[in-house]
Amino acid sequence: MAKLRLFLGDDHTLVRQGLRKILEERQDWEVVGEADDGRSAVRKVAALHPDVAVLDIGMPLLNGIDATRQIVRKSAGVKVLILSMYSDEQYVRNALDAGARGYILKNAIENDLVRAVKAVASGEQYLS
Numbered sequence: 166m167a168k169l170r171l172f173l174g175d176d177h178t179l180v181r182q183g184l185r186k187i188l189e190e191r192q193d194w195e196v197v198g199e200a201d202d203g204r205s206a207v208r209k210v211a212a213l214h215p216d217v218a219v220l221d222i223g224m225p226l227l228n229g230i231d232a233t234r235q236i237v238r239k240s241a242g243v244k245v246l247i248l249s250m251y252s253d254e255q256y257v258r259n260a261l262d263a264g265a266r267g268y269i270l271k272n273a274i275e276n277d278l279v280r281a282v283k284a285v286a287s288g289e290q291y292l293s
Contacts, residue, residue, distance in 0.1 A: 169194045169286055172215035174206035174232065175248065176224050180271075184219060184248075187275050188282065203227025207235045210243055217286050222249035222256065230263045237264030246285045257292065267291035 171188055173196055175181045185196045198213045200206035203224040210218050218236060222229040233245045246267040247260040257268045267285040269278060270293040277293065284291035 169217065169282075170197045170213070170215040171195065171282065172198045172200075172206070172210055172213060172218040172243075174200045174203065174218060174224060174229070175221040176201045177221075180221070184278070187278055188219075191279070194282075201225075203229060203232035206232050207239065210236050211240050214240065215243060217244050217246060217282055219246045219248055219282070222247050222251065222260065230259050230265075233260065233265050234263040244285045244288070246281055246291065252293070261290075269293045 171194060173181045173184050181199050188194050189196055197215050198209045200209050204226045206220060220229040220232055229247055236243055236245055245265045247265045248269055248271060249256060250271045252270055260268050267281050269281045273293055281291040
């Protein structure tokens, strides 16, 4: 059985390391790449073809919403889960309009992140 391939985009190294640790606890999941800005995320996702990209909404050079828009357009089949500290409905709407399949708040617990990735990977929508 093939592993679920994940990509992490967040400008905070400690956050990426924490996400990686949580996600790679599952033996059937692997993080295949990381980026600390939106432009790098778009470029690396196109090269690596992960199943799911988990992107921070507030990255430098290209925010998570604009990066999502480009990833969905350039990298068919990659599903995006936005990670955000903003619970405002407009942010959620903008992320979904850009093509994100899910939106999870940074104050969510570990189990919520796992559920969100599972849902998005299987084609479902997930909202915190």
